Structure formats: structure tokens, C-alpha cells
Amino acid sequence: MNPDIxxxxxxxxxxxxxxxxxQTDASILMLERGHQISDTLEAKSPRAVFASDHFLPNETWLDEAGRQFRPGNHYNVGGNSKFYGAVLIRYREQDFGEVEHEDGVSPAWPITYQDLAPWYDQAEAxxxxxxxxxxxxxEPGRTFPYPHAPVPDEPSIAEARERLRATGLSPFSLPLGVDIAAWTAKRRTTFDGFPDTRSGKMDAETCGLATARSNPNFELRTNARVxxxxxxxxxxIERVVALVNGEEQKFSPKIVVLAAGAIQSAALLLASDVANKSDQVGRNYMNHNASAILAIDPRFNNTSQYQKTFGVNDYYFDDGAGGYPLGNIQLLGRVTGDILRGQIKGVPGFLLDWVSRHAVDFYAITEDLPDPESRVTLEGNQIRLSWKRSNLGPHKRLVRRFARDLKRAGFPIVLNRLFDASVPSHQCGTVRIGRDPALAPLRPDCRAFDHPNLYVVDAGCLPTSAAVNPALSVAAMALRAADTIKHQELGV
Structure with a gap:
């Protein structure tokens, strides 16, 4: 089979x-190395998701020092979006320009927010x-309102929001891709980290692929590793070589679109020795500095099932005193006692249950800056991920500053934990767009400088990480690239 794309x-x-x-007549073949996630007991089990890593592949990568680790990277229909928290937030308008940080400069994009805004509109729809x-x-400017009203706070989360508002902060409703009625009707699990089995979460499979399948010439082939x-x-690019159910197959499409994830896309390009005249493929790897924060008040009873409904951006562009940017705060999905048991060893279960009943759980994000030495490389067939964190100082200050706010809001005990390099959930930047082929593998439209029929549309194309979840920006960039393909490649 030699499809168009x-x-x-x-x-x-x-x-x-x-x-x-x-809506085009193009024949499209999508190759996915994993399978569809089944609606099984494991998909609802905290032990399977958080303790035994049931859904992670049996593979290891190397860190900068050459030590093996098992990465939190998923291969299945829908990719990592099956496990995401469905926060679909736009980069800030200023994020597209040059922003000075304590550890350096977040560079300007080769496009502006206004260039991408129409595609943000389409992605939200x-x-x-x-x-x-x-x-x-x-919040950046926008032409249209959100397609749907926000997910409402449950009573205990509404109380937490009001406590924070009383301190002078400005909590805002997170933009979410979730039909909360459909999600809660089928499970009693919380949200973050649990895979969706086509019942409430708006992810790559339930929305993107569902729309793609309206094209009769679209085919998804699983267990197909390129x-x-x-x-x-x-x-x-004249040939794509893949192992389909273990058998080598070769395809000769007119257009190749790489969307395997920032790390795996870089690894495939490096293994193929293509798109890298700039020597920038795999470089500038970014992954947010992120911490979990548990705010505990023995008088507070968290009765929520789904708590991930608001965020705080008061310290996004400065520390509140004219200093450098700190980042974003948002609620995590409810951290139950069962989830804590999968993460914390040696603590009695009854104590972890008590913590969960009296805690509200937050997620702090600080921008990681691009660095050419923060990179993906290959050692034989194994991925080596050398992540050079930046802005860790501002991240620690964000956590400390928000902890003080939480204590002022009546939560006397605040615990936090920094996520390590084994969780590349916000991976980006390894095949970035730019205007200079000596400095970037991709043109601003996501097409490779070196290969006129190759596009890269996963988070690898993002030049900066900003300090918000990247999923909506990835979707907007991909929709923009699709428009380029329609007009310049397909003549639509």
C-alpha cells in the first residue's frame, strides 16, 4: 500500500x-506501535496505574549518567493523551515572544500568538x-468563547477556591476536555493518570481519531512500529520501514508526518540519519519542572470525586514583587489513599487515607528553558535522555510561595514532591520550528528544512515549554500544519 500520507x-x-x-480525498495510513486500551479492571485500578505500572511498556532508557530507568511513556492508540489530565490551555500571548527568566531567556517563536490563535479556536472546538x-x-486574547461551560467545582473544592480567593489570589476555572457526567457515571476513580476507555475524556482517540475516521480513506494500523x-x-523521504505485527513492511507515501512524541520522533530521525543537517535533532529537550503539593487541614473534608477544576496564574510572569516568572498552579486529580499507597512506602494505610480525606492536591509547573545540551541521543538502539533542568530555583520559590498562600488559606500542613526525569509527560522541543535551517530542523509550518515531504507535528516542534500543559498547543500546531498540507500539497 502506498497512501498519499x-x-x-x-x-x-x-x-x-x-x-x-x-474532509479531503487523500488516502491516509496511520501507523501506531501500540494497541487500543481495553475497558478492563486495570484501567480503573490505582494499583495497576500507579504501583505496578501495568500500562507502561517493558522498556528502559538511559539517563545522562548512563543509568537505566523505566520511563513513564505510553504506547497505545491515542498516545500519552489517554493518561493526561485533559487540561487544554493556551500558551500565554507573551510566551510567543522573548521572555527573560532567572536562568536565561525563553526565545521568541518564529510565529506569533495571533498566527496560532485561529487554530487554538479550532482545537478547542x-x-x-x-x-x-x-x-x-x-489569559490571552480570543475571538470566540469556549465551546462549553466550565466543569463546576464540587462543594469541598468550591470551599478551597474561596479560601484562596480570600488571600488575594485569582483562581480560574481550568479549560478542560472532559464530559464529567460521562466520566463519573462509569467509574469511581479520580482523573489524572487513569486511562480513558472512551467514556468522557476528550483525547486524541475520542476526538481527533473519531473525526479522522469520517474520511473513508483513513486507516489506522496498530502494532506497527516504524x-x-x-x-x-x-x-x-521515499520510504517508511515499519515492523507490522513483527513483519517488516515498506511504504512509499507522498507525504510523511512524524508524530511519535518529542523523544521518540527525535530518536527515529537520529536512527534514520535524516532531517539533521542542523545537528539540532534531539537537542533543546524540555520537560517542565513540576511538583505535587498536598495542602492538609484536619478540619477540611475533601468529599470530591473529581477535583481538577481550577488553577492559579498570579505568579506566571513574575513573583509578585517584580522578580522573574515562577509559573502555573493547578489542581491535580484527587490523590486517594490507594494512590498514595502506590507512591509512598512504609506509611500505614490508615494514615494515608486520613491524609487524602483532609487534603487538596495541587500541581506546580515552572518553565524549562531550551538548552542544546539537554538532549535525546542513541546508544545502539537504546534512547539516552540527558535532561539539563533549568529554572529549578524559581520552581522551588513557586512551591514555597504557594505553600505560604495555602497556610494563609487555612491549610496548616503543606507537603510537596518534585517529579523526576522518569516522568516525561510534558516532553517537548527536540525537533523545533524556526526560521534558520542552521538552528532548527523545521520550518514554521512544521515541514523539515531538509526534506520537502516530511512534517513533524508532536510536541517536539514546540520551541519553548512555557509553563502550561502543551496538549492544546500541539493540537493547534497540527491543525495548522494540516491546513498547509491541504493547500500546498493536496491542492485543496
Whole structure:
């Protein structure tokens, strides 16, 4: 089979691009190395998701020192979006320009927020985002309201929001891709980290691929791992080599779209020795500095089932005293005693249950800056991930500052835990867009400088990480690239 377009990967980038091409006559083959997640007991089990790593592949990567670790990277239909918290928030308008941080400069994008804004609109419609305007202190401009009203706070979370508002902060309703009635009707689990089995979460499978399938010429092939891209003398990618159910197959599409995730896409390009005349493939790897924060008040009873409904951006662009940016705060999905038992060893279960009943759980995010020496490389067939964190000082100050706010709000005990490099949930930057082919592998439209028929549309294309969840920006960039393909490649 030689389709018009091959898309490698079914996550947020690949699925959104396929959705953007759904109304064309192009034949599209999507190759996904994993399978669809089944609606099993494990999909609802805290032990399976958080303790035994039931859904993670049996693979190891190397860290900067050459030590093996098991990464929190998922291979399945829908990619990592099956396990995401469905926060679909736009980068701030200023994030597209140069921003000075304590550890350096977050560089300007080769496009502006206004260039991407129409595609943010389309991405919010595609992923049926629930949200409201006028609450976020640094929200970017927009033409249309959110497609749906925000997910409401449950009573205990409404109390926590009001406590924080009373301290002078400005909590805002998180833009979310979740039908909360459908989600809670089928399970008693919390949200973050649990896979969706096509019942409430708006992810790459339930929205992007569902739209792509309206094209009768679209085909999704699972257990299809792409191992090599081959270029011909004129620079075009002429062959995609994949192992489909263990058997080598070769395809010769007109257009190749790589969307395997920032780390795996970089690894495939490096293994294929393509798209890297700039020597920038795999470089500038970014993964947010992120911490879990538990705010505990023995008088407070958290009765919520789904608590991930608001965030705080008061310290996004400065520390409140004219200093450098600190970042974003948002609620985590409810951290139950069963989840804590999977993460904390040696503490009696009854104590962990008590903590969960009296705690509200937050997630702190600080921007990680691009660094050419923070990179993905290969040692034989094994990925080596050398992450050079930046802005860790501001991140620690964000956590301390918010802990003080929480104590002022009546939560006397505040615990926090920094996520380590084994959790690449916000991976980005390894195949970034730019205007100079000496400094970036991709043009601003996500097309490779070196190969006119190769596009990369996962989070690897993002030049900066900002300090918010990247999923909506990935979807918007992919929809924008789909429009380029329609007009410049397909003549639509």
C-alpha cells in the first residue's frame, strides 16, 4: 500500500492532523506501535496505574549518567493523551515572544500568538473544551468563547477556591476536555493518570481519531512500529520501514508526518540519519519542572470525586514583587489513599487515607528553558535522555510561595514532591520550528528544512515549554500544519 500520507503516531499531534485532513480525498495510513486500551479492571485500578505500572511498556532508557530507568511513556492508540489530565490551555500571548527568566531567556517563536490563535479556536472546538473567560489573570486574547461551560467545582473544592480567593489570589476555572457526567457515571476513580476507555475524556482517540475516521480513506494500523525513514537523492523521504505485527513492511507515501512524541520522533530521525543537517535533532529537550503539593487541614473534608477544576496564574510572569516568572498552579486529580499507597512506602494505610480525606492536591509547573545540551541521543538502539533542568530555583520559590498562600488559606500542613526525569509527560522541543535551517530542523509550518515531504507535528516542534500543559498547543500546531498540507500539497 502506498497512501498519499503516512502519519506515524496516534497521539495529540497525529490525531489532530488527521482530523484536519478528514474532509479531503487523500488516502491516509496511520501507523501506531501500540494497541487500543481495553475497558478492563486495570484501567480503573490505582494499583495497576500507579504501583505496578501495568500500562507502561517493558522498556528502559538511559539517563545522562548512563543509568537505566523505566520511563513513564505510553504506547497505545491515542498516545500519552489517554493518561493526561485533559487540561487544554493556551500558551500565554507573551510566551510567543522573548521572555527573560532567572536562568536565561525563553526565545521568541518564529510565529506569533495571533498566527496560532485561529487554530487554538479550532482545537478547542475539536476537543470540546469546557471553560470560561475573565478569570485567568494572564489569559490571552480570543475571538470566540469556549465551546462549553466550565466543569463546576464540587462543594469541598468550591470551599478551597474561596479560601484562596480570600488571600488575594485569582483562581480560574481550568479549560478542560472532559464530559464529567460521562466520566463519573462509569467509574469511581479520580482523573489524572487513569486511562480513558472512551467514556468522557476528550483525547486524541475520542476526538481527533473519531473525526479522522469520517474520511473513508483513513486507516489506522496498530502494532506497527516504524523503525526507519529513507530519503532519496532529491531529499524527499521515499520510504517508511515499519515492523507490522513483527513483519517488516515498506511504504512509499507522498507525504510523511512524524508524530511519535518529542523523544521518540527525535530518536527515529537520529536512527534514520535524516532531517539533521542542523545537528539540532534531539537537542533543546524540555520537560517542565513540576511538583505535587498536598495542602492538609484536619478540619477540611475533601468529599470530591473529581477535583481538577481550577488553577492559579498570579505568579506566571513574575513573583509578585517584580522578580522573574515562577509559573502555573493547578489542581491535580484527587490523590486517594490507594494512590498514595502506590507512591509512598512504609506509611500505614490508615494514615494515608486520613491524609487524602483532609487534603487538596495541587500541581506546580515552572518553565524549562531550551538548552542544546539537554538532549535525546542513541546508544545502539537504546534512547539516552540527558535532561539539563533549568529554572529549578524559581520552581522551588513557586512551591514555597504557594505553600505560604495555602497556610494563609487555612491549610496548616503543606507537603510537596518534585517529579523526576522518569516522568516525561510534558516532553517537548527536540525537533523545533524556526526560521534558520542552521538552528532548527523545521520550518514554521512544521515541514523539515531538509526534506520537502516530511512534517513533524508532536510536541517536539514546540520551541519553548512555557509553563502550561502543551496538549492544546500541539493540537493547534497540527491543525495548522494540516491546513498547509491541504493547500500546498493536496491542492485543496
Amino acid at each position: 503516512i502519519i506515524i503516531g496516534s497521539g495529540m499531534g497525529g490525531a489532530s492532523l488527521a482530523a484536519g485532513l478528514a 475539536l476537543y470540546q473544551v469546557r471553560g470560561t473567560t475573565g478569570q485567568d489573570v494572564c 523503525v526507519r525513514l529513507e530519503a532519496c537523492s532529491n531529499g524527499r
